Amino acid sequence: MTERTGFFSSVVSWLRAGYPDGVPPKDCLPLIAVLRHRLTDVELDEIVATLVESGELEIDRSRIGEVVGEVSRQPPSDEDVARVSARLAAGGWPLAPDADVPAAAGPS
Template sequence: MGESRSNFLTRSIEWLRAGYPTGVPRQDYVALLGILRRKLTEDEVRKIARDLAEQSTSDPITPEDIEAMIKDEVLQTATPEDVVRVSAHLAAGGWPLADPPTE
């Protein structure tokens, strides 16, 4: 992974922590990982999933749980309301929701 991608991944984790200062609730994982997949590689999403699993305290989730969500394509079942709610959390943390313009 190049340095700029590594920096983006680090910033992504920081945005998540800012948007979800008390941790990500289980009901937001599906929409959150779906949104992250728009900007991150599969490996980067898996790295973030592992980090999120390590941080989950109120409703523990394991890396295996998150891997199962990814593998089973549960990510495709997020409701529009879930996406709006999670997008608001990410925006609060500074996540760049708009796709960069193509040149």
Template sequence: MSLPPFLSSVVNWLRAGYPNGVPEADYVPLFAILARRLSNDEVAEVAHELVASGTLPTDDIDIGVVITRLTDELPREEDVQRVRDRLVSVGWPVAD
């Protein structure tokens, strides 16, 4: 299944921002930031595409765990800031 153009642009942008893949410590803050602009279904679609492309080295169970953690646990501010800085450096519109 192909992603809608907007979600494809998000995935391509994330690949550019994380050319060596998303580090495990960045999963929760990254998805927390994405969830501010995307619906839960869109976040899940992006996550599945990143897994399929090898950018996010997890599987469907890991994605479910991350999404569950997002709803039950706030990421640490220093983690959010690290991910926010990386996203801003590649042009993602991150607001407070």
């Protein structure tokens, strides 16, 4: 397993631990906002696509790019981001900026 594959698998595992029943629609945009602070655009697109394909994130596949871009145009509320952050932290996602999750996946 490459470092990139391991990183990708870890992120998906953290998301599944935080949202064992899938991501509810109200958490979609805040989740993407939280992930954008830690992932590259390519990583974010790949992870969102993985969750959509598995049925864990309810977004029409053709709208993934649009939904990700929507976060830039209309950021979620601080309350929504805090709720999502708490769920991710409960699943083991390291939210602190200096935590051991690189901003990018490293070598591909």
